[in-house]
Amino acid sequence: MVTYGSIYQRLRKNKNITLQNVVRDTGISIATISRFERGLSDITLAKLAPLLAAIHVTCKEFFFEYDFALAAAQKTPREAIHGVMADRDLPFDHDFLHQSEYSTQTVADILPVIAKRAAAFQENATQYNLLMLAYYCAMYGFLKHTPDTHSIDILRHYLLNVDDWGVFEIELFIGSSMFYAPADNLQMLRTGYRKSQRLGISKEFGPLQYWLLASDFTVLLALHDLPRAGEVLTMLQSQKSDGTLTGQVQTMFFSGWLMIAQGHVAAGERICRSAIAIFHVLHDQQSEQNWTTKLENILQDPTAGYILLSGGMG
Structure with a gap:
């Protein structure tokens, strides 16, 4: 099983750094570090920074190693690991990232996706579930040449009113821009x-x-x-x-x-x-x-x- 602690332990041992050295550099108890490495407990981000500094590893490198290990554990072909890791950096679920190339000829294929999104929203009325439901309803209307103005308005209102655009907002706009x-x-x-x-x-x-x-x-x-x-x-x-x-x-x-x-x-x-x-x-x-x-x-x-x-x- 891949855990943050197991990745930390591997990186520490790769550099021949003992637990005692980490304790001396960080002031964090050996029991806390040991439980973390064995996957028995988590640690706060405030503690992670000094733990990584003690083994000369950057935060980006640490999370890269974790994502790489996860992909490898899933027996992902090496040539496909880049795509798997890239997906983990995007704040969307699998369906959105790997949606089919819909066209006017395959517009009916969107209906099951809309039903799934509607069920997800009814079960858990989060902002994300609302935006994804609106996205697929708008896609369906676009391909049918009957614009779903309500769904489009939901997407537009969100994108125009958030304070900043991050990865999620950029990808959502790119996907809905047409x-x-x-x-x-x-x-x-x-x-x-x-x-x-x-x-x-x-x-x-x-x-x-x-x-x-x-x-x-x-x-x-x-x-x-x-x-x-x-x-x-x-x-x-x-x-x-x-x-x-x-x-x-x-x-x-x-x-x-x-x-x-x-x-x-x-x-x-x-x-x-x-x-x-x-x-x-x-x-x-x-x-x-x-x-x-x-x-x-x-x-x-x-x-x-x-x-x-x-x-x-x-």
Whole structure:
């Protein structure tokens, strides 16, 4: 069984640090530490910090080791462990993270999910259960071309009235952004971007701001609102939360995409292919293939509803 204590014990022993040394460094009794390591009791966060300092392990490293051990204990294939661990960082349940790709042809598949969400809300009327029920009802209405204004209003009210946007709010907006009229969409995007600015200083969470903008750029294109898509592209080009080369290349691709949608097909395609060529130079074959496929679809119809909801951390 994987416990926080068992992970602590393994890390301590890996470094050849004795319990006596930890006691001397922290002032925490040997009995308390021993019970923690054996999974017999928990400790407070106030005690965890000095315990980790005593074995030269950071908090992020400790929780990474715990998540990795959990995934390994579930006999998760090594190549899939990254996805499992990424899911643990997102404040959603399994159904939301791994939902099917619904379409107008499979809209009936959402009905059992709505029934499940309704039952969950009736049993436990939490804010989370209400938002998830509203999300799937809004999704159903969106695909049926009969907007569920009540459910959309619930989502909009929550996102506009929370004081700050964190991982939950960004992911919820990315997942629901196509439900809103373009003007409402852009208002909510600007609000969320402003309320999540603090995340930009984090290497771990900073890229979420980039994907908040990038995914909504594609949503506005799918809604055929090129002027507002252009406003979001300007935000993408000026934001610094993803200063990586990959982020810059993707933004370059988006600028070509918008030009194609505006009717400047040849010039836009040149920019897109220039962006793809950078992946080729970097020997990033997967990205090169992925964005080449995207370009082929875009050239067929740049606003056909090709939406990139890639805001996840995984």
